[in-house]
Amino acid sequence: MNRIRRTAPAALLLIALLGAWELYVDVKGSTFSLILPAPHQVAQALYTDRGLLWSNFLVTAEEVLLGIVVATVVGFLLAVAIHFSPTLRRAAYPLLVASQAVPVVILAPVLAFWLGFGLLPKLVVVAMVSFFSIVVTTTAGLAAVDPDLLKLMRTFDASRARTFWHIELPAALPGAFTGAKIAVAVSVIGAVFAEWNGSNSGLGYVILQALPQLKAARGMAAVVILSLFAIALFALLGLAERLALPWVYLPSGKEQTA
């Protein structure tokens, strides 16, 4: 009963939106549906093109997953380096922000020149668009450690490395997970744009091919798959966080602070 009550609003909203969309396309006529296909056409495309969509999904999924792994490792290490070096923070932060303003189209030819047309350049693009949120949230988590806790560790004669290992690292993990959750959402879009340059497979490539062929329904079907993939990754990360960091979800009602 509770479960129904919780999921009902989302389901109703989705049905209402799809209904409105279907009606809107119906009113606009069949020519318009070449630009914006109705939901039932998208559903049709999902079924008839399932083989094509699935094989290309596998390509995109690989790019996204590996890209996120690279982004997480690079982002986390960068956050730790920035945490330990205020100089590096001042030097690198403006560049990190600037890196997020670089459009993929500018980068793509250079990446193709350096890395060819395979998986590697796509992976770089995915990592580039998604590492930033991990750096920012992890750095914030590392910096948010209570200074009194660091003093306490000093009276325990803890070395800097042990203080990091026992205090700062675990304290930064919830932030790192938050960053990774933001990252998975943008990484999918990153993969699509990466496939728009020098590529002959992946859902981004499918979309790029479908639109000029007036197969908007197929493009939209690819978008549906990408969205579901992003949601699945997000949910999976949430689950992993609950398993890895159970203390974050403990009630803190009994906590007493002065």
Place this chain on the structure above:
Amino acid sequence: MIEAPAKEPRELNGEDSVRVELVSRAFQTRRGRVDALAGMSLHAAPREVVAVVGPSGCGKTTLLELICGLQPPDSGRVQAGPAALMPQRDLLLPWLSAIDNAGLALRARGVPREQARKAAAPWLERFGLAPFVHTRPAELSGGMRQRVSFLRTLLAGKPVLALDEPFAALDAITRQEMQGWLGHVLESEPRTVILVTHDVEEAVILGDRVIVMSPRPGHAVREIEVPLARPRKRTDPAVVELREEALTALGVQA
């Protein structure tokens, strides 16, 4: 009898005293210079419990940080044996169980986890926390958290304990229980203790001596010996009398 962990109990010697002589300490803040301490002196012999009371913001926490070597004095002299801090808030790590929190000081020195647990386990039992060994702080009561926090400081194996208002965050009943408990623990595990508190009664119940501090910039205005046998009762006329004496020194009209 519970097996005592390595390094415990330790014999205290003359080097484990605390001597603070005419110490001054100021801070530069955004709103200008703040003189936390000016001409503060204090002495604690080995195994002595010295309670420091004073109005809020009189530099008590600064005093403890000087004793723990966390900051240097601007002038004057601080001489103290190795000291471990028990912070005002318990500051237990939310991701560690009670036993791992208690053993943090050992882990900080590089002791392996299992060994730290072995050292902490008999103490948790002694402190009445045996059923909560694997419980995380969020699920412990305030009194239990303070006991884990105190144990963590005790297991640092330092002869000097710097306790910063350890029970300030507790409700009145729990605080009284914990004061009795701490007095009991210090009987069997003597340390040189500097107990900072704003609770005059707590100071008289637990201290061998009570140092009354002035408002900021803090310095000692009064030293009161507490030559009473333990455990002390709040209602004991001698305790009440000393409490009034300390309150008068603080400038509080009884």
